[in-house]
Amino acid sequence: MSESMVLDLQNQNEDTQKGRYLTFTLGGESYGIEIQYVIEIIGTQPITEVPELPTYIRGIINLRGKIVPVMDVRLRFKKQFKEYNDRTCIIVIDIKESSIGLIVDSVSEVISIPESDIVEPPEISKSGNNYVKGIGKISGEVKLLLDCDRMLNDEDTEIINKI
Amino acid sequence: MAEQFSNEPMLDIYIFESTQNIEQLELLILETEKTGYTPAAINEIFRIMHTIKGSSAMMLFNNISNLSHNLEDVFYYLREKKPQNIDYSTLSDLVLECVDFIKVELYKIKNGDSANGDASGLAESIAKFLVQLKQNGQSESENTIEKSGTSQSPVFYISKDKTKVTMGKNTFKAVIFFEDGCEMENIRAYAVLNNMKDFADNVSCFPEKIIESDSSLNEIRKNGFKIFFRTDRSFDGVKDFFQHVAFLRDIELIEINQDNNPDSFESSKSPILESITLSVSDKTENNPVIVHQTKAIDEKASEPDIQLNTVQNIISVNVAKLDKLMDLVGEMVIAEAMVTQNPDILALEHEGFLKASRQLRKITNELQDTVMSIRMVPLITTFQKMHRIVRDMCKKLGKDVQLTLIGEETEVDKNIIEHISDPIMHLVRNSLDHGIESEGERIKKGKPPKGMVTLEATNAGSDVLIIIKDDGRGLNKEILLSKAKENHLLSRPEEEMTDREIYNLIFLPGFSTKDNVTEFSGRGVGMDVVTRNIETVGGSVFVESTEGLGTTIILKIPLTLAIIDGMNVRVGNSCYTIPITDIRESFIPYSTELITDPDGNEMIIVREQCYPILRLYEYFEVTSDVTNFEEGILVMVEQDGKTICLFADELLGQQQVVVKALPSYIKNKRKIHSLAGCTILGDGSISLIVDIGGFINHKAQANGMKHHLESG
Numbered sequence: 009m010s011e012s013m014v015l016d017l018q019n020q021n022e023d024t025q026k027g028r029y030l031t032f033t034l035g036g037e038s039y040g041i042e043i044q045y046v047i048e049i050i051g052t053q054p055i056t057e058v059p060e061l062p063t064y065i066r067g068i069i070n071l072r073g074k075i076v077p078v079m080d081v082r083l084r085f086k087k088q089f090k091e092y093n094d095r096t097c098i099i100v101i102d103i104k105e106s107s108i109g110l111i112v113d114s115v116s117e118v119i120s121i122p123e124s125d126i127v128e129p130p131e132i133s134k135s136g137n138n139y140v141k142g143i144g145k146i147s148g149e150v151k152l153l154l155d156c157d158r159m160l161n162d163e164d165t166e167i168i169n170k171i
Numbered sequence: 172m173a174e175q176f177s178n179e180p181m182l183d184i185y186i187f188e189s190t191q192n193i194e195q196l197e198l199l200i201l202e203t204e205k206t207g208y209t210p211a212a213i214n215e216i217f218r219i220m221h222t223i224k225g226s227s228a229m230m231l232f233n234n235i236s237n238l239s240h241n242l243e244d245v246f247y248y249l250r251e252k253k254p255q256n257i258d259y260s261t262l263s264d265l266v267l268e269c270v271d272f273i274k275v276e277l278y279k280i281k282n283g284d285s286a287n288g289d290a291s292g293l294a295e296s297i298a299k300f301l302v303q304l305k306q307n308g309q310s311e312s313e314n315t316i317e318k319s320g321t322s323q324s325p326v327f328y329i330s331k332d333k334t335k336v337t338m339g340k341n342t343f344k345a346v347i348f349f350e351d352g353c354e355m356e357n358i359r360a361y362a363v364l365n366n367m368k369d370f371a372d373n374v375s376c377f378p379e380k381i382i383e384s385d386s387s388l389n390e391i392r393k394n395g396f397k398i399f400f401r402t403d404r405s406f407d408g409v410k411d412f413f414q415h416v417a418f419l420r421d422i423e424l425i426e427i428n429q430d431n432n433p434d435s436f437e438s439s440k441s442p443i444l445e446s447i448t449l450s451v452s453d454k455t456e457n458n459p460v461i462v463h464q465t466k467a468i469d470e471k472a473s474e475p476d477i478q479l480n481t482v483q484n485i486i487s488v489n490v491a492k493l494d495k496l497m498d499l500v501g502e503m504v505i506a507e508a509m510v511t512q513n514p515d516i517l518a519l520e521h522e523g524f525l526k527a528s529r530q531l532r533k534i535t536n537e538l539q540d541t542v543m544s545i546r547m548v549p550l551i552t553t554f555q556k557m558h559r560i561v562r563d564m565c566k567k568l569g570k571d572v573q574l575t576l577i578g579e580e581t582e583v584d585k586n587i588i589e590h591i592s593d594p595i596m597h598l599v600r601n602s603l604d605h606g607i608e609s610e611g612e613r614i615k616k617g618k619p620p621k622g623m624v625t626l627e628a629t630n631a632g633s634d635v636l637i638i639i640k641d642d643g644r645g646l647n648k649e650i651l652l653s654k655a656k657e658n659h660l661l662s663r664p665e666e667e668m669t670d671r672e673i674y675n676l677i678f679l680p681g682f683s684t685k686d687n688v689t690e691f692s693g694r695g696v697g698m699d700v701v702t703r704n705i706e707t708v709g710g711s712v713f714v715e716s717t718e719g720l721g722t723t724i725i726l727k728i729p730l731t732l733a734i735i736d737g738m739n740v741r742v743g744n745s746c747y748t749i750p751i752t753d754i755r756e757s758f759i760p761y762s763t764e765l766i767t768d769p770d771g772n773e774m775i776i777v778r779e780q781c782y783p784i785l786r787l788y789e790y791f792e793v794t795s796d797v798t799n800f801e802e803g804i805l806v807m808v809e810q811d812g813k814t815i816c817l818f819a820d821e822l823l824g825q826q827q828v829v830v831k832a833l834p835s836y837i838k839n840k841r842k843i844h845s846l847a848g849c850t851i852l853g854d855g856s857i858s859l860i861v862d863i864g865g866f867i868n869h870k871a872q873a874n875g876m877k878h879h880l881e882s883g
Contacts, residue, residue: 075831075857
């Protein structure tokens with residue numbers, strides 16, 4: 009009996025975070041990421057480079073004593089690199105016990121996108137759509153909703169592409 | 172499922188406490204073997220078993236609980252009756268066997284398996300021992316029981332609270348039926364009996380031999396467990412008690428009048444009845460005496476026995492909290508530096524401020540040192556485990572060896588302790604098995620018959636040295652060489668091998684001079700495990716030996732994994748740290764000393780020796796203005812006998828740094844060979860720590876590849 013009550017509470021907690029996305033801009037597009045993964049948002053910091061890593065992983069930063077790797081989302085999506093300015097932010101996300109920072113052009117807001125407004129991504133090009141989980145429509149605008157897991161772990165395709 | 176949920180937080184504490192208790196008990200037993208069973212020791216052992224029984228029962232680990240209960244009975248008897256001829260050695264063996272059993276169960280629990288060990292064999296031996304104890308014991312009452320030919324020992328317990336035997340008012344007969352399939356009915360029945368002793372006397376039961384025979388189990392299952400007893404409690408009180416028995420299916424409770432007594436029993440019980448009345452009257456005489464003695468024991472027990480209380484002033488802390496504390500202190504140091512080194516404030520040149528900031532600096536430094544030292548744990552616990560091993564092996568091999576511990580208060584980092592306890596155990600076993608000769612041999616050689624094994628730990632600079640020394644046979648070079656030749660393990664011709672290299676043969680996997688494999692050694696695996704474990708923590712092993720006199724094995728371990736002395740170097744805009752222990756020298760080269768070989772590798776000649784050069788900015792792909800050798804600096808580093816020179820822009824200075832591991836995300840992506848970790852510098856920036864070994868291997872591989880590609 010008490011078990012089901014505990015599960016209910018857990019579900020409730022998730023529900024308050026479900027369907028809410030943090031939106032940020034990159035180039036001309038607007039992306040969204042589920043808020044349950046986001047730990048914090050910080051401004052740019054000096055990044056220490058680490059050798060022997062793919063170019064989109066810029067290096068590591070010191071976040072209050074914790075070492076966090078940072079990834080440039082532009083380079084990850086194979087766009088052109090843009091110099092960092094004071095609007096550039098690092099979104100720190102936490103997936104499966106490891107933290108990583110995403111460098112984005114600028115951060116917009118947190119919005120709720122109901123399930124009904126999310127559609128499946130079209131099969132345009134293979135490389136781009138691995139990371140997009142869905143496409144959300146909000147007040148006439150289109151946000152590409154990202155799949156964090158695939159963004160972080162998609163190195164098999166990388167290696168294949170290298171060869 | 173819900174059960175697991177609620178047990179989880181308590182499980183950790185239970186495992187921790189029980190492990191501590193068991194270790195304490197083990198030490199105690201080993202101690203008492205030398206000094207004899209003092210009343211204080213018996214009390215302490217009783218207390219430990221009682222604690223283990225209670226906490227195990229609460230966590231529903233009934234096999235551990237019942238086993239400790241049985242042991243408790245033995246020590247209770249020892250405490251109360253103080254029999255004279257106790258077979259101490261068997262007792263110690265018995266207790267140690269139980270300790271082993273409980274250790275195995277705790278290990279299973281820790282790994283998440285169910286604790287389903289069968290302790291009934293052990294329980295039987297304990298019961299037998301107790302019976303024997305009582306047979307040899309003083310009181311007449313026990314002899315009376317033996318005459319009647321039953322082993323009713325558990326039934327006639329008088330608990331400490333009862334100083335007078337009360338002839339209970341009410342007599343009851345209870346028949347208990349346990350639930351089908353609940354198993355171990357005999358042990359449950361036994362537990363019921365023990366629980367009853369507080370409020371009931373004249374307890375007798377059918378079947379009588381509960382623990383000793385398995386047939387009783389079937390009897391209880393079929394016909395129920397019959398108990399006949401006398402008590403002051405009312406019918407309802409008794410019924411209440413029985414309702415709380417675990418796995419109770421049915422209880423038949425009948426109040427019996429005095430005259431009904433003999434009839435309700437089966438005829439076989441009547442002789443026992445006589446002995447009951449006999450022994451009861453005996454007991455009333457003995458009791459006042461026993462009470463007296465108990466008082467005396469209690470007074471003595473209050474004497475502080477320092478060795479028994481090794482874990483009094485210690486508090487257990489979650490390691491995650493320690494890590495967080497270390498992080499926060501590190502940040503505080505940085506923040507403090509930012510405040511006190513702020514150029515604007517310094518420009519004010521305020522005397523009071525400078526004084527205060529100096530004071531703040533001192534305090535922060537001390538805080539940092541203290542926090543770093545929290546992770547250090549003394550080697551005492553590891554060393555003391557060796558006592559048990561020496562004792563067991565001595566018994567089994569028939570040798571007499573004394574283990575001396577020196578410097579066990581030396582502290583090492585908590586992470587390291589886990590890695591060295593196995594190697595030390597191996598080495599001690601090796602000394603006992605291979606090294607120390609039998610008594611006869613030793614006397615012939617003129618050595619003292621008692622073998623000596625010494626375990627010593629000392630600080631040496633930034634390392635801890637652990638020395639395992641024995642005065643046994645020593646290593647025989649000829650045997651080693653011949654065994655190596657047999658197994659084709661020799662990499663060089665015999666004549667060229669130095670003594671040290673011959674001794675190092677023992678570390679080769681699969682190497683053993685034993686012809687047959689025994690329980691302790693002979694497979695050739697042990698030393699390999701030792702080297703690997705020690706290398707994991709970044710240490711090294713050395714062997715020294717004199718034939719006929721003994722062998723010494725030295726383990727050199729870094730003081731802590733977390734802190735190293737590093738030299739900061741700048742390459743372009745990035746900062747790197749090289750561990751000082753690897754640096755041999757640093758210098759600015761002359762261009763005349765440089766050579767380039769046909770493959771394009773650069774090398775330098777220093778004092779007749781040639782070393783390869785690695786340009787750091789090239790290797791790390793960092794843009795740097797300094798490309799000319801004479802503008803930068805060459806740092807000569809060495810590891811595992813191989814030396815290379817690293818070219819950097821400039822040396823920034825030496826610093827003690829806290830090593831942090833690279834984030835797991837990066838480690839999972841790609842194994843970076845040249846980096847051992849990273850560290851946060853005083854100004855908040857990150858410096859990467861260079862792994863020299865990784866460098867050298869990687870470069871060798873890269874060179875090899877180049878050759879391959881070019882030649883292929």
